[in-house]
Amino acid sequence: MKVEFLLKGHLATYSNCYGILTDKAAIVVDPGKYTTELKDFLVSNADKTRLILITHAHYDHIGGALQLREETGVKIAIGKNEEFALSDMAYNLSGRFTPAIPAFNADYTIEDEEEFTVGDVTIKAFELPGHTIGGMCYLxxxxxxxxDMLFYQTVGRVDLPGGNITDMKESLDRMMWLFDDEVKVYSGHGEVTTIGHERKYNPYLR
Ligand SMILES: [Zn+2]
Structure with a gap:
């Protein structure tokens, strides 16, 4: 499996969009804006099972999803308690920092602890609220x-729509239970890290 940055540190929030590529799968994670590179990634892998996978519905993670789907036909998946925000500008914050994102729906909604496959890839989903109401992490x-739950030596904000500090603390605790030190963390913003590094050095996990 190959993981690459399709967009690294884009928009004013420096958000990341990842491409996951295997023999039989091509997945775009969090297309915060539309680019031809993102489209090319999906089009050039049309022989594989493809998916647009969203962690949470803030504008800088979803801004490109609708146009990508329209131009490639690739379906969109998001957590079932987060989906409403794809069509809620007050929650997804589009219109405030970027042009408004037209309301759209996901094709698939995912539940906590759901396991599903895309081609030869198995995805385990965990609903981890705190940064947003129904944000998901995908293993x-x-x-x-x-x-935006866990970053290199910091954690996500709780002061944006959907944020909740109590949920954030519980979710971070749960993440530390769920994932081993060796797990590599591909965050919504900033550098790649590991669970082990964060367990040791992240001031919010002490
Ligand atoms: Zn966010």
Whole structure:
């Protein structure tokens, strides 16, 4: 499995969009804006099972999803308690920092602890609220796509729509229980890290 940055540190929030590629799967995680590179990634892998996978519905993680789906036909998946925000500008914050994102729906909604496959990839989903109401983290092999829950030596904000400090603390505790030190963390913003590094050095996990 190959994980690459399709967009690294884009928009004013420096958000990340990842591409996951295997023999039989091509997945885009959190397309915060539309680019032809993102489209090319999906089009050039049309022989594989493809998916647009979203961790949470803030504008800088979903801004490109609708146009990507329209131009490639690739379906969109998001947590079932987060889906409403794809069509809620007050919650997804589009219109405030970027042009408004037209309301759209997901094709699939995912539940906590759901396990599903895309081609030859098995994805384990965990609903971890705190940054948003229904934000998800996705574990694929030893790679965790953590959205805005966990970053390199910091954690996500709780002061944006959907944020809740009590939920955040519980979710971070749960993450530390769920994932081994070796798990690589591909965050919604910033550098790649590991659970072990964060367990040791992240001031919010002490
Ligand atoms: Zn966010």
């Amino acid at each position: 694929i092999d030893d790679c965790l796509f953590s959205g």
